[in-house]
Amino acid sequence: MCGILGAWGPMPEKRAAIGRGCERMRHRGPDSQGLWEDEETQVALGHVRLAILDLTEAGHQPMVSHDGRNVMALNGEIYNHQELRRRLEQEGHMPAWRGHSDTETLVEAISAWGIERTLQEAVGMFALALWDRHERSLFLARDRFGEKPLYYGYAGDSFVFSSELKAVAGLPGFDHRIDRQALALLMRHNYIPAPFSIYAAMRKLTPGSWLRLDGALLQSKTAGQPQAYWSAxxxxxxxxxxxxxxxxxxxxxxxxxxxxxxxxxxxxxxxxxxxxxxxxxxxxxxxxxxxxxxxxxxxxxxxxxxxxxxxxxxxxxxxxxxxxxxxxxxxxxxxxxxxxxxxxxxxxxxxxxxxxxxxxxxxxxxxxxxxxxxxxxxxxxxxxxxxYSRYVRAAAWWARREKLPGALRGPIALGMRAMGGAAPLGMMREQAGKLAQVLAAEHSGRFYRQFVSYWKKPEQVVIDASMPEGLFDHASGLPFLDHMTWLxxxxxxxxxxxxxxxxxxxxxxxxxxxxxxxxxxxxxxxxxxxxxxxxxxxxxxxxxxxxxxxxxxxxxDRPKKGFGVPLGLWLRGPLKDWAYALLDPQRLKAQGLFHARPILQKWREHQSGRRDWSPHLWGVLMAQAWLDESESWRRGQ
CATH class of the missing domain: 3.40.50.620 (HUPs)
Incomplete structure (x- = not known):
């Protein structure tokens, strides 16, 4: 397991900047740090290594293929790399190995088979960057389920990528503007889904895909579209x-x-x-x-x-x-x-x-x-x-919805919204609103989104935010239960x-x-x-x-407890002062990211003990705490 960082394009003092970025994620790879640079093509690959397979120098990265064509930095593990080695040997692609690391296996497989076939053959978790010296192209790839992270975007005129945002956030020319759509998605899910990241200039590579960047894309400061090599x-x-x-x-x-x-x-x-x-x-x-x-x-x-x-x-x-x-x-x-x-x-x-x-x-x-x-x-x-127990609950709601004629769902949803508006604050209003949204959902994806959302209308919490379309907005050919588990x-x-x-x-x-x-x-x-x-x-x-x-x-055989903490109690007790300092209305107003009124309303209801709004509040609190932390990245600390 490791961390990767790199840049292609002009960047002041690139070697030193990549070195500092690697130091910021040294926790991902405390055993060694490596840098490969081609000054002519303005490409630099950085790597921090946590040695798992082949603890010798033969496993050091970035690694150059034996034919000199490909240079790779890998984060992850390839579990079937010994089988891949045997196949490469049988096909005559690799007469001698330098060590027994999976990184060497993968870079040689790419030289022999190309990147797409190699990705399809590999069993593992990984994020990789590969520079093809013949094609003068940069390739990024991520494992099928997204076990390993990979961010990419532009810092000034240089294309950059990394295992962690903090490693690129200090690079020269990095744009620290917040993506308000990503912030709204955070309010909905309590995480930021790919391909979005908190920074407008950076994206996450989607799981099961690879990206090729050539000189033309670099000149136009675009990244192209990721290509899927496997689809869940x-x-x-x-x-x-x-x-x-x-x-x-x-x-x-x-x-x-x-x-x-x-x-x-x-x-x-x-x-x-x-x-x-x-x-x-x-x-x-x-x-x-x-x-x-x-x-x-x-x-x-x-x-x-x-x-x-x-x-x-x-x-x-x-x-x-x-x-x-x-x-x-x-x-x-x-x-x-x-x-x-x-x-x-x-x-x-x-x-x-x-x-x-x-x-x-x-x-x-x-x-x-x-x-x-x-x-x-x-x-x-x-x-x-x-x-998940929500699968059974959602399926029961969906079954009841399907029993209603389509022509009746809209009028009933309008009635539920009106009932919610007239109902007292609290559970009754929320339930009426939820039922209205469920009835109005055009398909099972948007229907299920109601079961996995926190702030139901995040654009009313985040200033000047609009909600982008995502996976939940598209219909599927899957049956309802299979659609939920796939989502x-x-x-x-x-x-x-x-x-x-x-x-x-x-x-x-x-x-x-x-x-x-x-x-x-x-x-x-x-x-x-x-x-x-x-x-x-x-x-x-x-x-x-x-x-x-x-x-x-x-x-x-016992009821599942989950793996949680008593967050609701903590926000009324030992974390109360810490949390309120982050939610201070003057602070929120000065930052210009959140509408204070709906947040403080939930804060007051939570403190009263009438409702447990801790998941909703935790999303805002983590965003506020992160804003403080990211200031140190901006200053290069």
Whole structure:
């Protein structure tokens, strides 16, 4: 795991500027720092390395292919790189290897096969930059699910890219203007979805795509359109058209264990200590069980506990670990331990990000890093296996909506809006408004957006903002339940869940891996009929059956608590003064980004105890805290 940074085009003191940018994300790669520059073409690639495979100098980056054509900086891991090596050898493309790093495998594969085929053949998580010295073209690429971040845009006349925004924000000519559309999207989702970033001049490369920049695009200061080499939606559509059929439930469990077991086995490849996060829930327990079955030794597992029972799952994790025989590590943290993390959050998360489970995730990563350099997680199970409870609720609402004749939905929606306007403040008005929006939604995407939005009308919170079209605004050929899970897979998963884990872990130089997001596991899950995902009202049914082969039911069958903190209570207590200082009306007015009135209305309602508006307020607070943090980036600190 590493960090990449680079520039193509004129830039004052480019080498020094890239060096400073690399230092800003040295946490992503504390083991070494490298720079490759071609002064004639004005290209510079920077890299900070966290050594995982091939700890010698043979793994140093940026790396030049043996034929001298390609220069690459890679962030991530290619789990099937040994298989790719064998194929390259059989085809006569690589007579001798310098080391055994996956970076060398990938750059040689690109020289032999080209970038698109190589990306399609690779199994892994990655973000890469590659300079083709023959074509004089720059290529950027990102893994299928967006596990690794990659930002790109222009700083002055130079095209720039990086694993983290803080690394490019100090480059000469960088434009620090805030993208108000991105800020509005943050209010809606509590994260900023790709391709947007908080800076108007920068974009995120979308998962499963690559970008080619040539001299003509550089001269025109444009970036071109990313090209998809893999599509989660296409796989979902194919899965609906060609569902799996099993002779028995036992055969289905066997099939899942085979594909998941292979993914877990592949992701245990490491030259450094490796472990896993274990909450005691279905997903992480299944990953750890498969690791323990295939590892040939005790797996290191990590969990944290809280003094507040409603948020504590450490006892469950400990019981699962004891049954599986892992080497278990746990840490109980107090409310003060968690609160002490809050001031650091804005800087760690690179752009405003407001999933409050970022706090325990950071604490967990810090603990795990004491013993291991790589940790596997159970993320992705809910999206792949239909685990979120909102799927059942949304499906019930959609079924009721579909029973209404289309001609009646509009008039009823108008009546609901009128009822909401006349209703007392509070739950009744919100429910009436929500029902009106649900009835008025043209298709299932916009319908589902109501279930995953915080501020329902973000343009009324962010000054001079308009809402851009996005994934939720387009109809799909997928059935309703499949459409919801696909939307979460291409939005909530890469831009919330994976961001949360990547930034928390990399802030302490810990690599995380997500076996559920092996694309072959996803392709299998997409072909599963819904009865294997939800049966008798129980989500992730098939994954549960697999886990029951390794862990007794009574250790894992319990209501899901999530991985959160008592944020609502904190905002009325120990975080109250900190929060109100960030929401001060004079401050908001001076900044010119937020309308103070709706924010302060929710603040007062929250403080009264009548409502819990903590998720809505946290989005604004993280934006405000990030604005303070970004000022230091602007000053080059």
């Amino acid at each position: 939606e296409a796989v979902a559509l194919e899965g609906v058209a060609d569902p799996l059929a099993f002779e028995s439930d036992s055969a289905a469990i066997d099939a899942l264990e085979k594909v998941m077991g292979a993914a877990v086995q592949g992701q245990m490849l490491s030259d450094v200590p490796l472990g896993a996060f274990l909450s005691g829930g279905i997903d992480s327990s299944a990953v750890v069980a498969l690791m323990q079955a295939r590892g040939g030794g005790q797996v290191n597992t990590f969990s944290i506990g809280f003094d507040v029972p409603a948020f504590n799952e450490a006892e469950h994790a400990k019981a699962v670990a004891a049954h599986l025989g892992t080497s278990h590590h746990e840490l109980y943290v107090s409310a003060q331990d968690a609160l002490d993390v809050v001031p650091a959050v804005a800087g760690i998360y690179d752009e405003p990000f407001a999933d409050s489970s970022q706090i325990p995730t950071l604490l967990l990563a810090r603990m795990a890093r004491r013993d291991v350099t790589v940790a596997l997680s159970g993320d992705g199970g809910d999206e792949l296996m239909g685990g 979460d897979t291409v939005s909530y998963l890469p831009d919330d869940i994976l961001v949360k884990v990547d930034r928390a872990a990399m802030s302490v130089s810990l690599e995380t891996r997500v076996p559920m997001l092996d694309h072959r596991v996803y392709e299998f899950a997409r072909r599963l009929p819904w009865q294997y995902k939800n049966r008798d009202g129980q989500g992730k049914w098939l994954l549960r059956q697999l886990l029951y082969r390794h862990v007794p039911r009574d250790l894992v």
